[in-house]
Structure formats: C-alpha cells, structure tokens
Amino acid sequence: MDAEVAKSDSQAIQLKCNLFTLTVVELHSTNEKLLRKELVKKVEQAPKFFQQTPVVIALDKLNKETEIDFAELTALLREYGMIPLAVRGAAEKDKQRIVEAGLAHFNELKEGENDKSVAVEKPKLALPAANDASITEASIRPTKIVNQRVRSGQQVTASGSDLIIVGAVSEGAELKADGNVHIYGNLRGRVQAGGQGNKDARIFCHELRAQFVSIAGVHAVSDSFPQELWGQAAQIYLSNGKLIVEPI
C-alpha cells in the first residue's frame, strides 16, 4: 500500500463540478407531529420515491427566528427513507449547528436566480490548493459563437469553452478552443480542440477539408484524412489516443 502511495503523485482523486437535480423538502412548519403526519401521507402516495432519496431541506418559508433541532430533523427524514444532504435558506445563527448535524448549507438564493442555478459552496475537502484549479476548469463557461466566416490570417480562440463558427473557415485561418469546436460550414483551415489536454473534446464540421486538426495535442494533417470523407460532414474525436474521423 505504501508503495502505491509513494508512487501516486498522480491522481487518486479528481474533482469535477456537476449539476444534479435534487428533491427539495420545503418546511412550512417545525411541529414534529404535523411533519410526521404529512410524511406518512406522502410515503403512501409514492413509496418508491422515498427510498434512499437525497434531499435538500429548505427553510425559506420559515420565520428566521424559528428554533430548529437539525439532528432531530435529519433523523426524522431518514426514518422515512430520505437522505438529507444540505440545508437551504438557513439563518446565520443556524449555520454552525447545521454543520454539526453533518449537513451542508447552501447560500441564500440571490434575487433573479432560479432554483436551477443554486450556487454551491465549494466542498471543503482537505486537498492541496492546486486542485482548486481543476474545479474552475471543469466549470462551464458560455460557448463562444462567431457569426461569420473566419478568413485566412484570422485566429479565433475560446479559452475554457466550446467554439461555434456559423460559417466557413478559410485555408490559413486558425481556431483554438479548450472545448469542442463546431463549424457550420466548410472547414479548410486549422483547428485545435481540447486545448487544456481535454481528450473528450470533438470537432464537428459540415465539410471536411481541413489543413490541420488536433485534439488534446494529437494531430493530423489533411493528407492523412480518409479520402472518402474529404468534403463530407464529419466529426473528429480521440479514441485510445488515436484521432478518429467519422461521417455524420
């Protein structure tokens, strides 16, 4: 085991940001009896739903002064098959006790934000600071869209995002993106996708006549494309370290 630890300066953990849809249990009361009564009813209606369902407790509808025993509340929900993960809409005074109860607390919703874009506080794992970088890398930046053809000598870069060109890319033009590259037109120029070593990035184009393509540094020049796909709609991706060109 120690040998494994010693050599594993590489990754045993990779942090990624993901968006999940979670069920929110919105409390309108803290009366235990009342809560039990309603939970029984809900479980009867949809028993499947209450098997190991991760939930977020929402306090938005409660008076901020209300005293809540979070340990008890958690136990209650667990009794009915739910797995509470976090609390939303907690008052400042409650935050310490929420953490003590083994829950996370979400920040207050800002005005204009809907439930779909809840800001999650970064998980406080004891990991070296360097890993913070991969969290920001994985977060989604808006796709860069260029609404005209890219001509010879012009360069378009999209750092940290996908790139969409609505038009052709001339010979002698260059595209660089950390994400995927979509070209709704003729591709005659040079394209680099997966800039930060992202091996899952792909290139899509309406007509493949590229001078040069590369994904995460693996590249090919026009001579090496399959003859039968020349001028065809195609996608290019990496599989086992090799570039695959495929019709679409």
Add this chain to the structure above:
Amino acid sequence: MAKVIVVTSGKGGVGKTTTSAAFATGLALRGRKTVVVDFDVGLRNLDIVMDCERRVVYDFINVVKREAKLSEALIRDKRTKNLFILPTSQIQDKDALTKEGVERIIKELRRDFDYIVCDSPAGIEKGALMALYYADYAVLVTNPEIASVRDADRMLGLIQSKSRRAELGDEPMAQRLLITRYDAKRASRGEMLSVQDVEDILAIPLLGVIPESRSILRASNQGIPVILDKESDAGQAYTDAVARFLGGKVEHKFVQPSKPKFFQKVLGAWA
C-alpha cells in the same frame, strides 16, 4: 455622395493597376466624375498605364506633406472627359503616407468627385492598409490560382477589422470579386481554379471575370486603358463590370470556354 473604391488583392501582379485604370476610365465614360489615386508609393505604375508620366509635377506625397495643393497635383486625363489622376511619388516610400494626410485628401476629393478609385499596392502592410482604410467599396482582384485567392481571403479579413468602417462600427464595406487573367479553357481542364471554385472560397458577389488577353499588354504599352479598346475581350469584360457596378444586370461572358459556334453559323447563313 462620393464613393471611395479600393482596388486591392494582397498578392502582387494580379492586375490591380490594370483594373484601377480600366475601372476609373469606365466610370468616367459613363459620365461620373472620377479620380484614380495611386497608393503604390515608390513604384508608380499607374501613370504609365494612363500615359501621363511626363506630365507629373507634384504628386500625392507632396500633397500629404503640404508641399503642394491638391489641385496642383491632379492631372486631367487627355483622352477621357471627367477623369483625373493623382499620381504618386517615385522617390518616397510608403512611410510617407500618414493617416491624417490621406484623410484630408480623401475628404477634399469627396467634395469634387463622384468616385475615388484607389489603386492599392500589393501586400498586407501599411500601404495596402492605408489604401483600404477610407474605402466604401472594395474590388478584390484575384487570379484563378490558390495563392492569389488565399491572399484575397486574407485581405477580406483585414477589411473586416482594419478599415475605418470596421473601427467605427459603421455598415461594413461592400466587397466585390473580380477574377482577372481567366482562361476558361484551362479552367475547364482543371489546370486553374474555375470561377465557381473562387466564388466558393471567397464567398463574395462576383463583379466580373476578365479573360487572359494579349490586348492588356498591348494597351498598357501604349498607355491606353484597355477599356477603351472596344474590340478586345478584356475591354468588353471591364465595360460589363463597370455596368454591373453601377447597378446594371449584365450576363457574365468569358466564363465558359468558347465552343465552335456551329449553330450560330448555321443560323447566320439563314439570316
């Protein structure tokens, strides 16, 4: 409203000066008061093609440097009414052009002329950028071969970003394609790009196709813009291009290889 037209290409020797002379003459023949300005500082080919080199006293650069008045540098064309030439210097180089100087001259020309045709130098450096900067309309001259088409594409990119219209966020410069030295027969054999190929790559509207023609060399040796040679194919093609520029609908000639006109001959016999 006066219009500034830049005749540009990126690549050298494709026919910009020939086109500038023909186009300016064509506009003047159609009654538009026109001046053709030579931006190719240091080379000065335009006045040879226009046969006015022996009449140059002051030039474009003298006016930029305020050593002469614009009216002193403008040369009235001998043959064509409404046509003037602003020749350039053979001594100075392109650094003598300043944005302020060019702006002042273009402004002054706009007051007096309907059309200002700017003959751009080759390349994508200062001289070429200066020639296109104030333009409202670009004529992209290209030969039917890859290098020339690629440079034209590059030029279109520069027009998109480096022109005054682009910098001010005004309506973009109008851009038209003029394919010169076209040999329909060789194109049909695949030895050159076809008109269709060039249009596909550059994706701007086609203003005209000028055939490869011996009449061009003859004309420039005599200092007569080829458009005045009514018999020549290239002269006709330029006349049509000017007509299209002014809004006329004229079919493109010289795009297909000329076939032996069997049916025409037969019909001719009946006529």
